[in-house]
Amino acid sequence: MxxxxxxxxxxxxxxxxxxxxxxxxxxxxxxxxxxxxxxxxxxxxxxxxxxxxxxxxxxxxxxxxxxxxxxxxxxxxxxxxxxxxxxxxxxxxxxxxxxxxxxxxxxxxxxxxxxxxxxxxxxxxxxxxxxxxxxxxxxxxxxxxxxxxNLPRDPKDQLELVRKINDLQWIAQKWSMLKGKNMLESRLEQYERDLGISFDKEDEIVSTHEILCACDRYASSVPESESDAIANVLYIPYPRERDHFAGFLGMKKxxxxxxxxxxxxxxxxxxxxxxxxxxxxxxxxxxxxxxxxxxxxxxxxxxxxxxxxxxxxxxxxxxxxxxxxxxxxxxxxxx
Known part of the structure; x- marks a missing residue:
């Protein structure tokens, strides 16, 4: 150039x-x-x-x-x-x-x-x-x-999807701390069952890679037939107030x-x-x-x-x- x-x-x-x-x-x-x-x-x-x-x-x-x-x-x-x-x-x-x-x-x-x-x-x-x-x-x-x-149509499904992605990203960021406190395995168990996989819990580089792959897998899991909008799903923050949650906004394809x-x-x-x-x-x-x-x-x-x-x-x-x-x-x- x-x-x-x-x-x-x-x-x-x-x-x-x-x-x-x-x-x-x-x-x-x-x-x-x-x-x-x-x-x-x-x-x-x-x-x-x-x-x-x-x-x-x-x-x-x-x-x-x-x-x-x-x-x-x-x-x-x-x-x-x-x-x-x-x-x-x-x-x-x-x-x-x-x-x-x-x-x-x-x-x-x-x-x-x-x-x-x-x-x-x-x-x-x-x-x-x-x-x-x-x-x-x-x-x-x-x-x-x-x-x-794709964002799910149902606000409850949106919340659950974003919760999982946010939680996995937090686990990836706090891997060493969780490992040191013997909390890593328990934090990953639900995702192993949900995704049918087993995370490496010894090698931080490999494990973090696998966790971020799981984030990506969740983000891309919603079919277009179950969605009316798209978003940068990987970076939607999980809301603190959820009692009257009406759904995340999105963009039209x-x-x-x-x-x-x-x-x-x-x-x-x-x-x-x-x-x-x-x-x-x-x-x-x-x-x-x-x-x-x-x-x-x-x-x-x-x-x-x-x-x-x-x-x-x-x-x-x-x-x-x-x-x-x-x-x-x-x-x-x-x-």
Whole structure:
């Protein structure tokens, strides 16, 4: 992908300063998205911008100024198709870590229920990485891919489905603590009976992988004939107040369809064919009014890497900043 030099300059957007390093992160993520787009095109897989990426495309024609990642979604059928071909179809240097990654190393890299595609640090040396990703120096750049699944019609069935998924994710997160207190086996028994499987209870990496696979299995278990709406089922929080629970809201499948192309920075991105009801579902009626820093993770996502890199940089006796180093790297290598 070719970016104009001005793209990488620090910029104030809507009163918020976007650093040149964040611009490099944005460009690097768009490179990963371009890889995913090509795989999807080759295998007839539909995908759509989602969460803040969709909101940015509609409201800002690019990234939300204070956003730092790219999220896309796929209907479950397309999601499973992508996961089935990803290992072979992704070009050298790119992997899909997580439950469909195929190796314990990739399971451990991404202990989350949704999919991801990222640059593989075992392939990219730092110079090769910076040359490919517009002088962005922090490894494992990637994008998240969320499956959209059918919601059961019955609110009681919805609650039970979400309870199981939330509980399993909690068990995966607290595995070591539960194991140490001899509580792991009892917490998993009901799911072993329900799913007809046996979880590994000795190896944390394997066990966590199996538990997240069970989450995915539950999320995708509702047939379309028993549903009127779709949702990011893997991430619906279990409600505290359940006495008068009337059901989770969802989205209509028809809102996604063939998709539409929207401008995004210097390029374009696929979006649901009816983005308004999707954004209203995600952010409410007032989605066009900017609200800073509503993401679930810290900004920027590379802060820890940045601090570690800067420390090593200073200890090595370098006088210029990391950002100056990256800018000089870009000039020398003539992207």
């Amino acid at each position: 070719v970016f104009q030099n001005a793209f990488f300059e620090e910029e104030v957007r809507e009163g918020f300063t976007v650093s040149s390093m964040m611009k490099r992160a944005w460009a690097a993520e768009l490179e990963v998205l371009d890889v995913v787009k090509k795989v999807c095109a080759e295998h007839d897989i539909k995908w759509y911008a989602f969460f803040g990426t969709l909101l940015g495309a509609v409201r800002h024609k690019g990234y939300i100024p204070w956003d730092d990642d790219i999220d896309i979604c796929m209907l479950r059928e397309d999601y499973m198709k992508f996961m089935s071909v990803a290992q072979e179809a992704l070009p050298e240097g790119f992997v899909n870590p997580g439950i469909y990654g195929g190796t314990p190393r990739l399971w451990e890299i991404h202990k989350e229920p949704q999919g991801r595609v990222m640059a593989d640090e075992t392939f990219f040396s730092l110079p090769k990485y910076m040359n490919y990703f517009h002088a962005f120096p922090y490894p494992r750049i990637g994008i998240d891919i969320f499956p959209l699944d 028809r809102s996604f369809g063939e998709g539409i192309e929207l401008p995004f920075e210097e390029f374009s991105i696929m979006a649901p064919c009816e983005p308004v009801p999707v954004l209203t579902y995600l952010y409410g009626e007032d989605y066009m009014t900017p609200v800073k820093f509503t993401a679930s993770h810290g900004y920027p996502f590379y802060r820890t890497q940045e601090e570690e890199f800067a420390k090593m940089w200073r200890e090595a006796g370098n006088q210029n900043t990391v950002e100056e180093f990256c800018a000089n790297w870009q000039k020398i290598n003539e992207f």
